[in-house]
Structures are given as structure tokens and as C-alpha cells.
Amino acid sequence: GENVEQHPSTLSVQEGDSAVIKCTYSDSASNYFPWYKQELGKRPQLIIDIRSNVGEKKDQRIAVTLNKTAKHFSLHITETQPEDSAVYFCAGQVAGFKTIFGAGTRLFVKA
Amino acid sequence: DVKVTQSSRYLVKRTGEKVFLECVQDMDHENMFWYRQDPGLGLRLIYFSYDVKMKEKGDIPEGYSVSREKKERFSLILESASTNQTSMYLCASSTHSNQPQHFGDGTRLSIL
Numbered sequence: 001g002e003n004v005e006q007h008p009s010t011l012s013v014q015e016g017d018s019a020v021i022k023c024t025y026s027d028s029a030s031n032y033f034p035w036y037k038q039e040l041g042k043r044p045q046l047i048i049d050i051r052s053n054v055g056e057k058k059d060q061r062i063a064v065t066l067n068k069t070a071k072h073f074s075l076h077i078t079e080t081q082p083e084d085s086a087v088y089f090c091a092g093q094v095a096g097f098k099t100i101f102g103a104g105t106r107l108f109v110k111a
Numbered sequence: 112d113v114k115v116t117q118s119s120r121y122l123v124k125r126t127g128e129k130v131f132l133e134c135v136q137d138m139d140h141e142n143m144f145w146y147r148q149d150p151g152l153g154l155r156l157i158y159f160s161y162d163v164k165m166k167e168k169g170d171i172p173e174g175y176s177v178s179r180e181k182k183e184r185f186s187l188i189l190e191s192a193s194t195n196q197t198s199m200y201l202c203a204s205s206t207h208s209n210q211p212q213h214f215g216d217g218t219r220l221s222i223l
Contacts, residue, residue, distance in 0.1 A: 009151070032209040043201070044154070046211040089153060093209060098169070099144075103153040 002027045004092045006102025013080050014110050021105045023090035024072040032093035033066060033073050038104075039086045047088075048075070080109045114138070117202050117215035125223055130189040132218050134202030141207050143185035145169075145177060148199040148217070160185055192222045 003026040013019050025033075034049035050057045050064045050073065057064050061080075066073040077084055090102040118133035136143065142161050146154040146169075156169030158177040166177050174196060178186040185204075189196055199219050203212040 006153075034211050036214075043214040043216050045214070049211055051209065098156065098159065098167075099212065100156075100170075101146075101154040103151060 002030075002092070002094050002098075002100050004090060004100045004102045006090050006105055008105060009103065010106045010108070012108040012110065015080060015082060017080055019075075019077045019080050019084070019107055019109075021075045021088055021090065021107075022072060023074070023092075023102050024070075025092040025100070026071070027092070027094045027100075028068075028071065030071075030092040030094045033064070034091050034093075034099075035064060035075050036089045036091065037086045038089065044089060077107075080107075082109050082111050085109045115202055115204055115213050115215040117200075117218050119218050120216060121219050121221075123221045123223060124189075124192050126192060126194060128189075128192045128222075130192050130220070130222075132187040132189075132200055132202075132220070134185045134187070134215055135183050136185075136204040136213070137183065138204065138206075138213075139182065140204035140213075141182075142205045142212075143179065144203040144205075144212060145175075145185065145187045146201045146203065147171070148201055154201065157187065194222050196220065197222045 006023045031052040036044035037047045038044040063076045087104045093099045114137045116135045144159040145157040160166045160179040176188045201217045202215040205212045
């Protein structure tokens with residue numbers, strides 16, 4: 001069945017460093033890839049998304065890249081800050097409405 | 112701003128009870144979703160609905176049912192609650208395909 005794998009499960013970086021989270025998907029028909037951030041005790045919220053007709057998208061310190069051939073996409077956070085500490089979920093949308101989420105990456109940014 | 116409201120933040124029920132989790136969205140979204148969130152497993156889709164009275168099974172529908180009688184409301188029903196259904200339940204909505212989902216605050220359900 002459809003699957004989205006996410007790595008690493010935990011990531012610890014020093015404030016100011018970059019963080020990279022990687023995801024792979026199994027269904028080549030996937031065409032929409034959102035990233036959500038979930039702070040402790042709060043709801044997941046969209047931080048950036050990318051569609052399959054685009055290879056890269058950037059929004060200030062956050063960027064996402066997509067390699068359709070290899071079926072993987074990555075989240076890049078530059079100049080990390082303590083408030084970036086959260087759980088990040090990647091997702092791939094297949095066949096219309098069904099969205100498959102990765103297992104999540106817990107990011108710790110040490111001050 | 113989109114508002115997705117789940118009826119309870121915390122709920123404690125007993126094994127065998129019928130449990131209702133309610134979700135309401137105020138943005139006239141077509142699609143609504145129910146997920147459960149467990150540590151290390153991410154968000155797993157239970158059911159979703161793309162129109163009133165329509166429903167589709169997600170990845171883990173066993174032991175659950177849903178109801179969407181009105182566009183703004185999507186209910187998750189645990190027919191006979193079991194301890195392995197103790198979890199965080201998240202409701203979400205979206206306008207249509209290839210659009211981000213907006214989540215509620217979640218209901219932490221404990222089945223004793």
C-alpha cells in the first residue's frame with residue numbers, strides 16, 4: 001500500500017545551524033506534499049507545501065525540495081531558533097483526498 | 112481564519128461504551144478527516160468524507176464509524192470502545208484536493 005517514510009525520528013541541532021528532514025513516498029501518483037509542524041500540546045499546522053510540478057519552494061528560513069524520479073522530498077530549516085523545536089510531519093497526497101503522513105521528526109534546537 | 116472545533120479536549124470512557132467524538136468546521140470545507148495520533152506512528156487516517164453523507168475508509172477503520180449529516184459536522188463513533196483505542200484523535204478539514212488540511216486541537220481519549 002501507500003507509504004511515506006520519514007527520517008530521522010529525532011534531530012538535535014545547535015541554534016543557528018541548519019536542520020534537514022527527509023521523506024520518501026511509494027506511490028508515484030502522489031502530487032501534493034505538505035509539511036506540518038506540531039508544537040507540544042498543540043494542533044499540527046501547515047508550514048510549507050509543494051506540488052509535483054515544482055522542484056523547490058522557499059519561504060524565509062524554510063525550504064522544501066522534491067525529487068519525483070527518486071520519490072523523495074526534504075525539509076530544510078536554516079538558522080534554526082529555539083522556537084523551531086517541535087515535531088515535524090511530512091505527508092504525501094495520493095489519489096485525490098487521501099493523505100499519508102510520515103511518522104514524524106522531533107526537532108530539538110539547543111540554545 | 113479557519114476554525115476546526117472538537118467537542119472535548121479530554122475524554123475518559125469505559126470498555127464497551129459507545130463513544131461519540133464531534134468535529135465542526137466553520138469554513139464551508141468540502142473534505143473532513145479523522146486521524147488518530149500515536150507516538151512513533153504519526154497520524155493515521157481512520158475515515159474521511161468529501162461530501163455530506165459520503166464517507167471513505169482510511170487505513171485503520173476497524174472499530175470505528177463516522178457520520179456526516181451536515182457539511183460542517185463530522186462525527187467519529189466508537190461502536191464498542193476498547194482499551195487499544197486509547198489515543199489522541201485529530202479532526203481536520205480542507206477545501207478540496209491538493210490543499211492543506213486544518214486541524215482541530217485534538218481529543219485525548221482514554222478507555223479504561
